[in-house]
Amino acid sequence: MSLTRAQVEGIAHLARLEITEAQMPVYVDSLSRIIDFVEQLSAADTGGVEPMAHPLADQVQRLRPDAVTEADQHEKFQRNASSVAAGLYLVPKVIE
């Protein structure tokens, strides 16, 4: 196993994913296999190669004027939220 259970628990925490006790060994096993598999990249000779930033070499990120272009539709968008009040999203209390 290239990954330990403690490492996978750490990754799950960083990714904000609850993994059940029963499922944890399955993830330790499959994630280890994936990491072992991608390990073969380390043998590739990439000396002097720039990492790719965009699949089309000559593209640049476009800029636009910092101006409002959309109408306010917050009520429509908030229909997909499970808990909303007064135009705000509700979450469990964060500050006592």
Added chain:
Amino acid sequence: MSLHALTVAELAAGLKARRFSSLELTLHFLGRIERLGPELNAFVTVTADRALDDARRADDQLAKGEGGPLAGVPIAHKDIFCTDGILTTCSSKMLANFVAPYDATVVERWRAAGTVLLGKTNMDEFAMGSSNETSFYGPVRNPWDLKRVPGGSSGGSAAAVAACLAPAASGTDTGGSIRQPAALTNLTGLKPTYGRVSRYGMIAFASSLDQGGMLARSAEDAALLLKAMAGFDPRDSTSVDAPVPDYVAELAAPLKGLRVGIIREFFGAGLDPAVGKRVQDAIETLRASGASIVEVSLPALPLSVPTYYVVAPAECSSNLSRFDGVRFGHRCESPRDLLDLYKRSRGEGFGDEVKRRIMTGTYVLSAGYYDAYYLKAQKVRQLIAADFARAFGEVDVVIGPTAPTAAFELGAKTSDPITMYLNDIYTIGANLAGLPAISIPCGFVQEGGRDLPVGLQLVGPHFAESRLLAVSHQYQQLTDWHKRVPPGYE
């Protein structure tokens, strides 16, 4: 000939000539979806009312001699494309209740061209899969053999079009998700150049690889559909501002003089010999029509799968961080605190494969591992792109199989993620290099007493969609593999 066996081109012409109405056509397809849809599980949502409204509007326009190039033609959209006011689930429990508040650009453009929306098709959850078995709504079945997978992730679109439940459907392709299902179901599937089709409203998986396209029954149909969906969109920051050619007019380009490069690395161990034989036959057909055939070597290409399984999960872990249980998507019951809300909403809302990819991505981007995995993969990606660029200095297109085998049985590859990932061994390179690629039917192999389709893949330089479509169209004038429909769905 029955209406459902006609191509998009034939349907559009028949509608304009008023040989049948869009309402008649739409009712015919809705009837087939009702009758044959459940055994295939190809649709997540059937939008019957919307389809009838769209059809009546198209008929009004056609009666006045108006309407877009696809006026009245029914289509389906992969459930990854946002559709205003209609459930858009990405085949995930996470989005099981998500009603999109706007249309994706692809949806908007096909609608502006006059299409009728039949429904939203099933897919691998968040497009992560190669067999359509990761869907929250259950697997899609291949109409060529219901025991087998249709490929993925655009498996519902593939099954629907192959079984003539829709004349064409949209798809998305991050590592082969249009081409591999097209190959496994006897369809023509095109992944355009990165930036050719807008990603706006297409739920993101791996943003530097994702590209929208279509599954259709001929290259001519793919050309018509691409023309209606491609082009600059200011709402997608990586959309390319370049004119859209008349793909249909350019189908006439002859095969004579075409320089074709056979990718040596695609014919090694791992390729089913019977599949390889069909692909070789297709190459001989091109040679006999005046194309010159040479072998090309792309030595970095065998590293495309491990490269992909670093880059795609990395981007996925970032993109899917938006699903936090707050603004949209699944929310767990009675969260103790904010952390519990995040963890349980995501833990419950995502399926196993999605969680696996998020965690792989989180790991390769984490402190201490970023250089060894993510940065290294982006360098190897550069080598793969350079291999293709070198090949296109000598040839016009490169060619090979789309998938190593024909359709496999449900459950055959679900126990080991690596086995499943290797299905995309021939398709991933084009995504990593941002290149256009197409899969077209090139024959059948027999397995378990069934005829199973084989796909031929062509990859071209950036923005060479016209060339890929023309070669495919010319091949389809010489062969009739693409016209075959699975038994029981004629």
